[in-house]
Amino acid sequence: MRYLFEQYQMDCGRRELSRDTSVVALAPQTFDLLDYLIRNRERVVGKDELITAIWNGRCVSDAALTTRLNAARSAIGDSGEEQRLIKTLPKKGYRFIGTVQEVRGGPTMAVADTQRETAKPDLLLPDKPSLAVLPFTNLSSDPEQEYFADGMVEDIVTGLSRSKSLFVIARQSTSIYKGKAIDIRQVGRELGVRYVLEGSVRKSGDRVRISGQLIEATTGAHLWADRFDSQLNDIFDLQDQVTSSVIGALFPQLERAEIERAKRKPTENLQAYDYYLRALSSFYQFTREQNVEALKLTKLAVEIDPGLAAAYALGAYCYLQRKIFGWTIDANQELNDTRRLARRAIELDKDDPTVLVRAGQAIAAVLYEMDDGVALVVRAHEIDPNLAVARYTIGWEHIRRGNIDAALKQFHAGGRLSPMDPFLFLMQTGIAFAHFLTDRYEDGSSWAKLAVLDRPNYLNAQFILAACHAMSGRIEEARLISARLMEAKPALCVSTLVPKLARFYRPEHLEKITRACRIMGLPP
Structure with missing residues (x-):
């Protein structure tokens, strides 16, 4: 036990x-x-x-x-x-x-979803005020406006996250509650937060109404409720009002100087912003087809508003998604497009943490300009310490430099900030890799299984699972996974893989990876 x-x-x-x-x-x-x-x-x-x-x-x-x-x-x-x-x-x-x-036995994660839900422990409250913003209900008659409600929540979360006095759960972790009848107390326990903000958005013609209420999750008490009406062309000021009101309800004692603007206006052009929100919605579907759709929508957004930094960064992020899931079509062209989009995003906005983290990750992982890309992600983390995906990237950078304990700290911290994040597979794979490099192969296998369960098409997770099995003596299982990897990537072999990995790993770690590749049966 x-x-x-x-x-x-x-x-x-x-x-x-x-x-x-x-x-x-x-x-x-x-x-x-x-x-x-x-x-x-x-x-x-x-x-x-x-x-x-x-x-x-x-x-x-x-x-x-x-x-x-x-x-x-x-x-x-x-x-x-x-x-x-x-x-x-x-x-x-x-x-x-x-x-x-x-937990009985090893920390295995290869269980059914219902079993995982049952085993999930309540999270302890952080040592500072903690908040989750639930998906807002779309009250518009047009179901196509769901993306608009989601985009509003993302902007509000971004604004709240910039207050370093708050612990804010990432929007991607709260999206699982969308459309469900929920118990606020249960949400508080599952996400480990004291406060929950829920609300609705009604968009009709050129007007929009946001209603919100702040609830103390531990007691179910309603602390604050308000309604905001605005013309669509004032939508960003409206987001500011909602965000400032929530912070004010949580911290009457906070000086207003600490409450910076919720989010800089990403664009004055509402049609461009509309395309950006649609692109973001498509991106989070994690499919090849929706990746193509997201890229198309980001291009439409920047054609209308060439100054929309968030759309350029999301475009670069789409190419990163293509790379890690094996959807690349023209490697050279996509490399050039990634460079152009990421650099333009940074030129336009050096202070938006979401722009910085998306552009930085693309620069590091697609262009292999590791130091420049990681520096941007670190800058994003400094601006917004609640940005979970920034911590995952910093964790991988620690692994690259051989700082395994520091990597684990960042991975676990990111997972705590966003315990249901769609990017959780990056954290799980990172922890698996850290255990592999420190000879804890059974623990590594367990974390890798979780990543495979979350994203079966993420081949890096399958690779580290096979590597852990190989080094722990479970050679038959390792070779079965290796066969699936070679089926997905017929050109995969030790002589091509190892030189690519040499850009990322220390010599002693690369030697261990090479040994595992040979045991798992990858061709020379």
């Missing part, structure tokens, strides 16, 4: 406590005490019961018990003053009050 809580993992079979990737030193009796409290976390455990369980009923002093309790708290980042995880109830006993997920 393994217990997972916060960033800790307690493996009862191995009698081992670990934090992220590091084993925490623990005396045997301290381990037993922590294990007993976690196993009995649904009730208060009395002092005498603990002594009987840990010391087999021997007579021990209160000081000895206190010493072990303090050691257990210290091991999991708790203290007697804070009592965040182990609570003392005077004259009654002790109770473990942290949220715990029980």
